[in-house]
Amino acid sequence: MSERGGETHHPSFYELAKHCLEDLDKTFVSRVKPGDIIVADENFGCGSSREHAPVAIKAAGVSCVIAKSFARIFYRNSINMGLPILECPEAADAISDGDVVSVDADTGTITDETTGAVFHAQPFPPFIQEIINEGGLVARTKRVLAEKRGE
Amino acid sequence: MARPMTMAEKILAAHAGLDEVVPGQLIECDLDLVLAxxxxxxxxxxxxxxxxxxxxxxxxxxxxxxxxxxxxxxKSAEQTKVTRDFAHEMGITHYFEQGCMGIEHALLPERGIVGPGDLVIGADSHTCTYGGIGAFSTGVGSTDAGVGMATGRAWFKVPETIRFEIEGELPAGASAKDIILYVIGKIGVDGALYCAMEFAGSTIRDLSVEGRLTIANMAIEAGGKAGLFEVDDTARAWLAGRTERPYTEYHPDPDATYKQVIKIDAADIVPQVSWPHLPSNTHPVAESRDITIDQVVIGSCTNGRIEDMRAAAEVLRGRTVNPNVRCIVIPATQGVWLQCVHEGLMDVFIDAHCVVSTPTCGPCLGGYMGILAAGERCVSSTNRNFVGRMGDPTSEVYLASPAVCAASAVAGHIALPSDL
Incomplete structure (x- = not known):
């Protein structure tokens, strides 16, 4: 699992991971492996206005979420917390549980290595990619402000 | 030449340094104000x-x-202390101590701290209020607000816009509050989810700025990201003397693209009440008269401005609150409070046996200053009537205009001023 950003040092980060998606699937936490990708249907993340939701998913080791669509606040919080997400209805329909999937977030290319199918999500503009790649909005802000100060 | 744009698109494009934006586009913008x-x-x-x-x-x-x-x-003393200490440490100009403060969304337009064309984020869901004077303002989480305070920047996904064209004269006794309750009743609490709401038409042009702020304030109750009103002569006259800094008016292009254009005949907007437990659960006051009540609250960021105080006082003048009802009046700012004194409205409220409180959000969110016991009912000029919003989970909140609130306080049940 990636250890970007300061929040990984917070004990509650791991505590949250233990409860990731438990209402939906009690076995999820025991089955999920670092680097796994969640593929979901519509309005993923609905009902959670808190930043804890994407933090829990990230802490459980999930490297990316692909969905037909995302709930608005979850979408914002995922980017701000540095959880890569991609909106791609075609991929969400075609990918089956257990398929090996690779994602190039910079280009929005999703490849189902099991079936060979390739999908294209709208890639994020560079500043959003920076936020995700650098571990979240706060981490990216620190870097940008430090550069401004000439550090 | 840039593509035709809505008000929201124009303000966001200008703050992103772009000639044009399209809905769905992710942009990074410079902010004019960050609020918490x-x-x-x-x-x-x-x-x-x-x-x-x-x-x-x-x-x-x-x-x-x-x-x-x-x-x-x-606990709240500690919270305000953290805020105060930070404000003093950083030399924050617009920190309002108790005694100078008011409910934030009433205070900022009143003091000219926000102006037309501004891009504002606030860590409070009713930040959308400033659309009433032509600003794009929206509520965000505390991380976004914190980063905004540090950098003066925030990222946005450009929203689609729904345009509401409201034409004609409102029926007797209907006000701006009735317009927005009617709209939310029509489209639902997610009817404008993630969208900007643009309000136009002759009914809107005839509204005071206070009324426009009331409507913009409740855009979030329809899921809206912002509620926007064009600046016109009414707004310019209201802004004169409040803000000295230059501001920019953004008007929508006539051929801008809207997700939806909803036309409403003002004649249909009779005085409304939102029954528990959603703002969209609207009914005409005329069908709500059987509902007896225990408390009335007149105030909040939705309806605590001077026009609201006048509307309530007009009903309460020479009358007294029903002995079974507590009526709590909260002018939204020190300025509104003082104006109430000057206009003799305080005499009216106190003679009518109202509680009059210093500015606070208190009862609206079930914080303090008017909590409901189990099973109690309150008619309130506030903005949310969710389960347990103002107290015990079995208590009930009915949303209405200040005039209907005042009439209900006197009658002891939900009522129109004309019923008294």
Whole structure:
């Protein structure tokens, strides 16, 4: 699992991971492996206005979420917390549980290595990619402000 | 030439340094103001401290202790202290101490701290209020607010716009509050989810700025990201003397693309009440008269401005509150309070046996200053009637205009002023 950003040092980060998606699937936490990708249907993340939701998913080791669509606040919080997400209805329909999937977030290319199918999500503009790649909005802000100060 | 754009698109494009934007586009914008209150500021301040670079501009941050202030208890005293200490440390210009403060969304337009064309984020869901004077303002979480305070920047997904064209004269007794309750009743609490709501038409042009602020305030109750009104002569006259800095008016292009255009005949908007437990559960007052009540609240960021106080006082003048009802009146700012004194409205309220409180959000969110017991019913000029919003989970909140609230306080049940 990636250890970007300061929040990984917070004990509650791991505590949250233990409860990731438990209402939906009690076995999820025991089955999920670092680097796994969640593929979901519509309005993923609905009902959670808190930043804890994407933090829990990230802490459980999930490297990316692909969905037909995302709930608005979850979408914002995922980017701000540095959880890569991609909106791609075609991929969400075609990918089956257990398929090996690779994602190039910079280009929005999703490849189902099991079936060979390739999908294209709208890639994020560079500043959003920076936020995700650098571990979240706060981490990216620190870097940008430090550069401004000439550090 | 740029593509035709809505008000929201124009304001966002200008603040992103772009000629044009399209709905769905992700952009990074410069902010004119970042706002937080005593509940949300402490968390945002933590983010500012984590970033460790201070604030981007001490004159473009506004901190208002209004939710639990004057301090309700030790916890809220600590919260306001964190906010106060940070404001003093950073030299924040627009920090409003108790005694100078008001409910944030009434205070900022009144003091000219927000102006037309501004892009504002606030760590409070009713930040959308400033659309009433032509600003794009929206509520965000505390992390976004904290980063905004540190950098003066925020990212946005450009929303689609729904345009509401409301034409004609309102029926007797109907007000701006009835317009927005009617709209939410029509489209639902998610009817404008993630969209900007643009209000236009002759009914809107005839509204006071106070009325426009009331409507914009409740855009979020339809899921809206912002509620926007064009600046016209009414707005310009209201702004004169409040804000001295130059501002930019953004008007929508006639051929702009809307997700939907909803036309409403003002004649259909009779006085409304939102029954529990959603703002969209609207009914005409005329069908709500059987509902007896225990409490009335007249105030809040939705309806605590001077026009609202006048509307309530007009009904209460020479009358007294029903002995089975507590009526709590809260002028939204020190300025509104003083104006009430000058106009003799305080005499009216006190003669009518109302409680009159210093400015606070208190009862609206079930904070303090008017909590409901089990099974009690309240008619309120506030903005949310969710389960347990103002107290016990079995209590009920009915949303209405200040005039209907005042009439209900006198009648002891939901009523129109004309029923008295």
């Amino acid at each position: 209150n005593d509940i949300t500021a402490p968390i945002a301040i933590k983010t500012v401290r984590e970033i460790g670079a201070g604030v981007f501009d001490r004159e473009k941050i506004c901190l208002v202790p209004d939710h639990y202030s004057p301090n309700k208890d030790i």
